[in-house]
Amino acid sequence: MSAFGFTSHDHAACISAGVAQAATACQAAGLQFTPVRRRVLEILLAEHRAMGAYDVLEHLRREGLGSQPPVAYRALDFLVKNGFAHKIERLNAFIACTRSGKDHAPVFLICSSCASVMETTWEPGESQLGVAADAVGFSVNAVVVEAMGTCPACRADIGR
């Protein structure tokens, strides 16, 4: 059982679709979707939670796909750079992108109780951010929005 963001869904399909999507995108862009990279993406997709690089490495180690930190970091860098995963700065952790393919400004809702993460998007242009940036002559490349809070499941637990 798991949650897409916080709502239930067909998670097995969710994983295979994510991998297939990435495979296609790599194909199209002439990128090498190597075994390690594929596996790391699967590992991230397996949980809608942020995982530390060393958590990922632990999986790889058990499967004989690599045992030193750079193996995990390199795969994660690849996934992040090409938009298949995101880094949650606040947690020093990584998560598979659920809107892969589309160019998007991600927003993360992070449960501080169970560490599950939901990804959504926004339009930076519409906000005061764009206005404020323009006003001082700052040109924005990338925006990170991370909201800490409590997910529905954990709120229910607290109430119980």
Next chain:
Amino acid sequence: MSAFGFTSHDHAACISAGVAQAATACQAAGLQFTPVRRRVLEILLAEHRAMGAYDVLEHLRREGLGSQPPVAYRALDFLVKNGFAHKIERLNAFIACTRSGKDHAPVFLICSSCASVMETTWEPGESQLGVAADAVGFSVNAVVVEAMGTCPACRADIGR
């Protein structure tokens, strides 16, 4: 020379005002504004840039105010917890708050070329974020918005 955010200003006044502001607030709240804490705030205020905990520690060390990491981390934690400074997650670094006192949702414009940071604010409620969070039953406690980009000064340098 320096920049308030990215615009020029009376920086000496900017520092003393920040410290005085914090001193008053601590007084009022019954908090101890100890020498180390004061000094760390001054160090942060001295530059409108994000400084790592170990950068701060280096200053303290030279001034004989402490030499071990916990000294810096404790002072920084105090300042962050009480709203006199913020942590820039993206940089693992800290910056003095320029809107101290007011309860605010900070937004940071971070220059990836020179690491200067400008703080501005927004209204989370008005945005899609609040809407999206409400829709899935997620309750938001704190929001971090960090925009990477290029500040006016660095844009000028590039153009040159």
Next chain:
DNA sequence: GGCTTTTTGTTGTCTTATTACACTTACTGC
């Protein structure tokens, strides 16, 4: 003064991330 709470000093350790270099695999042009 005596008691409690807060802050500081210090040691040690843990987590996260990167550098460096040898080696292998994959692509490219012929």
Next chain:
DNA sequence: GCAGTAAGTGTAATAAGACAACAAAAAGCC
């Protein structure tokens, strides 16, 4: 197919960032 080049992997070592734990000192309180 095969050299030459670019991209990716294996491994060791180390840097950078952060915190737990405990003893000593200082501040607040009665």
